[in-house]
Amino acid sequence: MSGHQGHDDHGEHGGHDDYEARLRAFVGGELTASTPGPDPVNQPMIRHWVEAMGDENPVYVDQEAARATGRPGVVAPASMVQAWTMRGYAAASGASPSARRGFDELVGLLDEGGYTSVVATDSELEFQRELAPGDEVLVREVVEEISAEKKTGLGAGRFVTTLKTYRDQRGEVVATQRWRTLRFRPARSEPAADTGTGTDTEAKPPPLRPRPAINQDNTFWFEAAKEHSLRIQRCTTCERLRHPPGPCCPECGSLSWDTVEASGHGRVYSFVVNHHPKHPAFPYPLVVALVELAEGTRLLTNLLDVAPEDVEIDMPVVLDWLDADPDLSLPVFRTAVTEVHP
Amino acid sequence: MTVGALSGHAAIAGIGATEFSKASGRSELQLACEAVLKAVADAGLRPSDVDGLVTFTAETSSEIHVARNTGMGELTFFSRVGYGGGAGGGTVQQAAMAVATGAAEVVVCYRAFNERSGERYGLGQADRPMDVSADRAAYAWMTPYGLNTPAQWVAMFARRYMHEHGASTEDFGRVAVVDRKHAANNPAAWFHGRPITLEDHRESRWIAEPLRLLDCCQETDGGQALVIVSAERARDLPHPPAVIRGAAQGSGTDQHMMTSYYRPSISGIPEMGLVGRQLYAQSGLGPGEVDAAVLYDHFTPLVLPQLEELGFCATGEARDFIADGHLEVGGRLPTNTHGGQLGEAYLHGMNGVAEGVRLIRGTSVNQPADVRHALVTAGTGVPTSAVLLGVDH
Numbered sequence: 130m131s132g133h134q135g136h137d138d139h140g141e142h143g144g145h146d147d148y149e150a151r152l153r154a155f156v157g158g159e160l161t162a163s164t165p166g167p168d169p170v171n172q173p174m175i176r177h178w179v180e181a182m183g184d185e186n187p188v189y190v191d192q193e194a195a196r197a198t199g200r201p202g203v204v205a206p207a208s209m210v211q212a213w214t215m216r217g218y219a220a221a222s223g224a225s226p227s228a229r230r231g232f233d234e235l236v237g238l239l240d241e242g243g244y245t246s247v248v249a250t251d252s253e254l255e256f257q258r259e260l261a262p263g264d265e266v267l268v269r270e271v272v273e274e275i276s277a278e279k280k281t282g283l284g285a286g287r288f289v290t291t292l293k294t295y296r297d298q299r300g301e302v303v304a305t306q307r308w309r310t311l312r313f314r315p316a317r318s319e320p321a322a323d324t325g326t327g328t329d330t331e332a333k334p335p336p337l338r339p340r341p342a343i344n345q346d347n348t349f350w351f352e353a354a355k356e357h358s359l360r361i362q363r364c365t366t367c368e369r370l371r372h373p374p375g376p377c378c379p380e381c382g383s384l385s386w387d388t389v390e391a392s393g394h395g396r397v398y399s400f401v402v403n404h405h406p407k408h409p410a411f412p413y414p415l416v417v418a419l420v421e422l423a424e425g426t427r428l429l430t431n432l433l434d435v436a437p438e439d440v441e442i443d444m445p446v447v448l449d450w451l452d453a454d455p456d457l458s459l460p461v462f463r464t465a466v467t468e469v470h471p
Numbered sequence: 472m473t474v475g476a477l478s479g480h481a482a483i484a485g486i487g488a489t490e491f492s493k494a495s496g497r498s499e500l501q502l503a504c505e506a507v508l509k510a511v512a513d514a515g516l517r518p519s520d521v522d523g524l525v526t527f528t529a530e531t532s533s534e535i536h537v538a539r540n541t542g543m544g545e546l547t548f549f550s551r552v553g554y555g556g557g558a559g560g561g562t563v564q565q566a567a568m569a570v571a572t573g574a575a576e577v578v579v580c581y582r583a584f585n586e587r588s589g590e591r592y593g594l595g596q597a598d599r600p601m602d603v604s605a606d607r608a609a610y611a612w613m614t615p616y617g618l619n620t621p622a623q624w625v626a627m628f629a630r631r632y633m634h635e636h637g638a639s640t641e642d643f644g645r646v647a648v649v650d651r652k653h654a655a656n657n658p659a660a661w662f663h664g665r666p667i668t669l670e671d672h673r674e675s676r677w678i679a680e681p682l683r684l685l686d687c688c689q690e691t692d693g694g695q696a697l698v699i700v701s702a703e704r705a706r707d708l709p710h711p712p713a714v715i716r717g718a719a720q721g722s723g724t725d726q727h728m729m730t731s732y733y734r735p736s737i738s739g740i741p742e743m744g745l746v747g748r749q750l751y752a753q754s755g756l757g758p759g760e761v762d763a764a765v766l767y768d769h770f771t772p773l774v775l776p777q778l779e780e781l782g783f784c785a786t787g788e789a790r791d792f793i794a795d796g797h798l799e800v801g802g803r804l805p806t807n808t809h810g811g812q813l814g815e816a817y818l819h820g821m822n823g824v825a826e827g828v829r830l831i832r833g834t835s836v837n838q839p840a841d842v843r844h845a846l847v848t849a850g851t852g853v854p855t856s857a858v859l860l861g862v863d864h
């Protein structure tokens with residue numbers, strides 16, 4: 130796409146390709162070898178948990194009540210699955226140093242790349258079956274994905290996605306947990322993070338930008354944005370372009386549409402410099418621009434690397450991308466160095 | 472000139488409001504009941520005479536709650552109008568149509584909220600609850616970029632208007648100054664006794680450039696109600712009728728809520744032009760016969776294109792019209808004589824309709840001489856509405 134420089138192709142470090150390959154080698158590999166929990170599933174721990182959580186469902190503590198629901202007996206709350214494999218605060222981790230070798234090596238490599246800070250972004254748990262007292266739980270963690278370097282509100286970083294698989298004593302899967310963290314290079318203006326030892330340094334989670342409400346009419350646009358593609362909806366009957374998108378062409382009434390990729394060139398049609406109220410996800414003063422694309426449609430966006438006092442109506446701008454968080458990539462614009470022809 | 476079927480059939484016979492405050496200390500329903508009772512009493516009627524109610528879709532106190540609490544009996548007409556502050560004139564239109572068709576005889580329009588002490592619209596829409604409706608999805612194009620609040624949405628229009636017509640922030644400031652000048656004389660206004668100067672405006676902090684703090688209306692707790700009956704019946708009631716010469720709604724081509732940024736031009740308010748053309752067609756009147764106005768002023772910049780869309784001056788010339796003093800009492804079009812929403816209260820424009828009634832009765836605190844017709848607009852940037860009120864012939 131013209132007007133868009135990918136971020137993957139200008140690494141700051143020497144031996145960039147080699148570093149990339151070393152990171153890639155971790156994908157699919159084991160971070161933490163299969164490690165049994167310290168104790169089997171047991172009634173006292175279940176009781177403490179549900180009391181602490183204020184969960185009064187009797188199927189966790191009362192055999193009769195559990196049988197009345199068709200269960201063979203008392204079960205453990207599904208959300209306890211992680212608890213069965215954790216050790217007390219005294220132990221650094223549930224896994225022995227040898228089982229953790231993959232984890233330590235990956236953290237070391239990320240540190241070497243400058244990604245010295247970490248913040249957890251999200252976790253998805255899926256349960257296969259309920260655990261009952263006497264069950265034993267083992268957990269193994271593998272690397273699913275390490276993203277290319279992304280620009281984020283915290284600094285440049287990589288999203289690391291891992292999958293923890295919880296199994297029982299028979300080797301059957303009880304639950305899976307997809308865990309995403311952002312390993313990032315703290316932005317220069319930030320005070321240096323306390324890192325360098327290879328241990329987890331929990332940064333304060335960044336407030337997320339307001340979520341776009343996704344529905345059947347706009348999901349294509351936000352999905353494409355995740356792939357850094359700026360789409361414009363096009364009526365396949367009369368070829369009229371439209372944005373914001375909708376299910377029906379206002380020109381000809383057609384319900385069929387496809388999309389075209391925007392050239393990424395445009396001009397500032399109008400803009401606002403926001404000062405108050407301040408939303409915690411944004412830096413202020415915040416420039417929000419209405420950009421008219423070369424294709425003729427307009428969209429709201431942010432302008433990067435332009436001082437508010439330097440923004441002008443009709444100023445040419447080019448597309449760039451902001452990976453705000455793992456679930457939200459947004460087209461943003463920079464000033465075009467030279468005049469572009471629409 | 473020919474006159475539309477609706478014109479002259481109904482009149483506003485009663486107005487009533489609570490005090491305007493920043494913390495009412497009572498429920499929104501109580502505010503609604505107080506305003507309704509005052510309006511009904513002002514009309515010389517009893518709650519049991521009321522058989523129709525109209526309010527905003529944004530209203531939290533449903534017709535049935537207001538009816539059973541105030542002692543209204545059976546209702547034969549109840550209706551709601553959408554799009555926030557754009558609804559005001561639309562509620563009067565609903566009431567006038569109900570009265571003209573016989574669907575109801577006494578219709579009360581009301582709006583009450585704790586907009587300052589409760590849910591403040593000015594804080595924006597960034598963290599609204601998520602759903603998959605088209606209305607909620609419309610925010611997907613703005614809130615992820617931090618364009619979240621009404622002031623910010625209006626600022627985008629204002630910047631383009633300045634660019635196309637050579638207007639300045641000072642031109643917006645003059646609207647605030649005249650509003651506050653009028654409010655200073657109005658004991659019911661929040662800013663009673665507190666006029667401002669252009670310099671005060673210039674020195675107020677940025678909210679969303681090019682809007683400064685003093686371009687933005689206040690936020691208010693309060694309630695306002697209006698009583699609509701037939702013009703004939705109104706003649707037998709205590710106050711001179713404010714006859715509804717015109718009442719209209721308008722939604723423009725490619726209309727959005729506060730963000731109609733995708734039209735060929737964004738420096739006008741085509742939905743207000745649409746409303747104005749209907750008012751003039753219904754009433755047989757023209758802008759030259761409008762003697763006073765209440766123009767929706769949640770933010771000063773959109774007062775300028777309203778003057779243009781309604782035909783009081785040519786496109787791009789509102790700044791000269793204002794600078795020449797025409798919004799002042801004694802000017803060509805005395806405007807927002809109660810102090811507007813900047814000066815009196817932000818009641819989703821319903822307090823402006825009440826001021827329109829006072830202008831026709833001759834009882835405004837800043838009453839201009841010889842007001843025969845007054846035009847009152849509803850919210851700008853949204854599907855909107857307006858009424859054209861006149862003295863009884």
Ligand SMILES: [Zn+2]
Pocket residue numbers: 364365366367368369378379380381382383
């Ligand atoms: Zn078409």
